[in-house]
Amino acid sequence: MRLKIFYLFVLLVFSFCLSIFVGPIKVPFDFWLLKNKNYYETIIYDIRLPRIILSCIIGGSMSLAGTVYQSVFRNPLASPDILGTAFGCAFGAAVGILLSGNLILIQLFSLISGILSTFAVFYIARKDGNIDILSLVISGIIVGSFFSSLLGLAKYFADPDNKLPAITFWLMGSFSDVGYKDVAIGLVCLIPICVIYYKRWFLNVANLEDEEAIAIGFDIHRFRILMIGLSTLLVSISISLVGIIGWVGLVVPHMARLVVGYDNKYVVVASLIIGALFVLLCDDIARSLTTGEIPIGIVTSFISAPLFGFLYKMNYAKNK
């Protein structure tokens, strides 16, 4: 199992290095020997490198959030969308774009709205201090729909020449304007990632029935709230930085399980690496397939949907 994870990591490092040379402007492999070396260095250090780093961080974060959601909800379909987090973040960002174009403001609004939507989900789902799975899913749908309607409203009022395209494009997700400032914000994701990594084995225990988990001395309710809180933080940061990158949080955990099995001790690590790899490669495609930029949300969804169907069948056949 450790060997498999090591191979995945090697693959990630290899793809990371290779991605530096991929894009609308081809960087030759021997660029440091050329006369216009400075030109290529600018492209690499100021444009590509922050973009590649951030795509890895966000890919890992979204996938990890998905893994955690699927474990604590005991539902293979659980993903950031189920909590309404994605729509909460999206609405906040749309308001930010409406009010001003300021990047920091957009991110702040997105973060606040995302956290607000999650708290709303908690408030609705909470019964006698406990949250059961079904009521969590239901309140996630309620809150998600509410924020998606608010998002529609924001789009309706947006200036169709200027703001509306900005919102629409942002909703599809993009790494195109990423700089080191964004990477710095993205690095905040490392805190929840480390905490989840440290507690990863307990995700196995969270998979037991509530009563059984409590009987072996596990405070499942507190753990669930902690894990959902951390994952939501990961999703909020990701979405506020680069928009909605759909399907990653749903599909990557399934890929990880196909590779390393069901023990969350390994699934957590594998989904971090595979998620980073997946978004990195999708972003490579997004920026190099055409002369312009394809929104990455379109690329990830286009690849993920059929892939998910395939994985679903594979996992089913494997467990039969």
Next chain:
Amino acid sequence: MLKINNVSYSVKGKSILKNIDLEFKNGFVYSIVGPNGAGKTTLLKSLIKLIEPDFGDIFIANKSLKTIKQREIVKYVAFLGQEHLSKQPLNVLDVIVMGMLSDITSTPSTKHYEKAMEIIKILGLEYLANKDFDKLSGGEKKLILIARAVAQNPPILILDEPTNHLDFKNKHHVLRFITDFTKSNNMICVMTIHELEFAFYYSDFIILMKDGKIVAFKDKRSIFKEYDISNLYDLNIAIKVIDDFICIKPK
């Protein structure tokens, strides 16, 4: 020592436990027998605070259960419920290691796995050690879950129908292990069981329960002499105890 003091419990006005008074001593196995819906499982759940009684109190080693935190209870009591729906294809040892949860802060170490292996050997289940839990039969799952309860290493063992889904041999195997383990570690074992003959063979005391009340609580030899089981089940039953044998036949 485990003491249940005048415990009552009701849900939506329907009373499930009515003034239960019981006292359990170390080194003995207690079987709770009674018809479905008698409140047996509820009584067991109250012992690990999965439910909180409306009245009365429970004492473990002279400590009120109310003063023990939910997370701390595992140090006193191991509980194994009836249904276990673990769908996760985890390795058997990973399941047993969960019994040592209160000892684990991040991930289980080699020390924990070694202890799990030790327990599995004591139980004679080495042949299951490398299998996936979800691929086991119902009986094998039960044995592994009992191993998990044993891994908790508590002074009190609470088992809700440890014999359900098991075949004849496995029933004996499980109960033999439970009684031996209880005796050799001077523990208390309280279990619910439906088979009267197994209750007779493997426990020291039998508790008869009906409609949320304790009907009788005696040592296994005198209980069948002094109490007519027919009343418990509303069914005519003939029971004969000859030395170490018990014969049960519905008339």
